[in-house]
Amino acid sequence: xxxxxxxxxxxILKIGQSMTLQCxxxxxxxxxxxxxxxxxxxxxxIYYSVGAGITDKxxxxxxxxxSRSTTEDFPLRLELAAPSQTSVYFxxxxxxxxxxxRSTDTQxxxxxTRLTVL
Amino acid sequence: xxxxxxSPQSLIVQKGGISIINCAYENTAFDYFPWYQxxxxxxxxxxxxxxxxxxxxxxxxxxxxxxxxxxQFSLHIMDSQPGDSATYFCAAARGSTLGRLYFGRGTxxxxxx
Numbered sequence: 001x002x003x004x005x006x007x008x009x010x011x012i013l014k015i016g017q018s019m020t021l022q023c024x025x026x027x028x029x030x031x032x033x034x035x036x037x038x039x040x041x042x043x044x045x046i047y048y049s050v051g052a053g054i055t056d057k058x059x060x061x062x063x064x065x066x067s068r069s070t071t072e073d074f075p076l077r078l079e080l081a082a083p084s085q086t087s088v089y090f091x092x093x094x095x096x097x098x099x100x101x102r103s104t105d106t107q108x109x110x111x112x113t114r115l116t117v118l
Numbered sequence: 119x120x121x122x123x124x125s126p127q128s129l130i131v132q133k134g135g136i137s138i139i140n141c142a143y144e145n146t147a148f149d150y151f152p153w154y155q156x157x158x159x160x161x162x163x164x165x166x167x168x169x170x171x172x173x174x175x176x177x178x179x180x181x182x183x184x185x186x187x188x189x190q191f192s193l194h195i196m197d198s199q200p201g202d203s204a205t206y207f208c209a210a211a212r213g214s215t216l217g218r219l220y221f222g223r224g225t226x227x228x229x230x231x
Contacts, residue, residue, distance in 0.1 A: 004161075033218075040127065040223060040224070041223055042124075042207060042221040042222055042223040042224050043162070043207065043219075043221045044221075045218065045219075048218060058218070090161050090162070092161075106152070106164045106167075107164070107219060108163075109161030109162050109163065110161050111159075111160060111161050112159075112160075112161055
């Protein structure tokens with residue numbers, strides 16, 4: 001298994017451009033997540049999905065969009081890129097089961113995409 | 119609003135020493151507390167996790183101590199090694215939020231020989 005893969009690894013965008021960050025997992029996980037990581041700020045959840053066709057906003061969704069047409073893929077779309085979106089973006093997946101209503105599962109992270117908006 | 123507060127921001131420890139990273143939370147509905155380890159240029163990876171029904175969990179040189187009444191938990195790395203140099207994140211989740219994790223801001227650990 002390749003696990004969670006992300007493309008591209010690096011990208012430089014000009015202000016106002018758009019792009020899609022790709023994320024694919026081959027573990028048949030239902031749950032997928034997009035985070036951004038800024039220095040000293042930890043990981044902030046942008047969007048997440050509990051299955052194909054179902055997505056929901058996280059803490060910092062503004063300026064981003066997602067779709068989940070298949071179990072494997074969870075692309076993140078940036079429209080009208082802004083310097084504030086300069087960050088490292090991580091995709092993650094988990095098989096999340098709740099046992100008696102309790103979270104049980106590990107999130108598996110991809111290697112990240114480093115995005116710079118100039 | 120930071121759901122999980124982590125300290126210190128950075129930590130320097132001599133080889134063989136004990137590294138201690140602390141986290142605190144407010145939401146008593148949290149029922150799962152993992153620690154993630156991240157090396158430069160890589161994604162975070164699960165290191166160890168604990169539930170609030172136990173006060174301690176140990177895996178090799180890594181131990182989580184959990185204090186439910188104080189709403190605090192900490193990671194102890196015994197016999198710290200240069201290979202442990204990484205960024206460590208604590209996190210918390212509750213069963214009703216479908217696996218969603220709330221992360222601390224991270225601690226950059228440097229272990230020097």
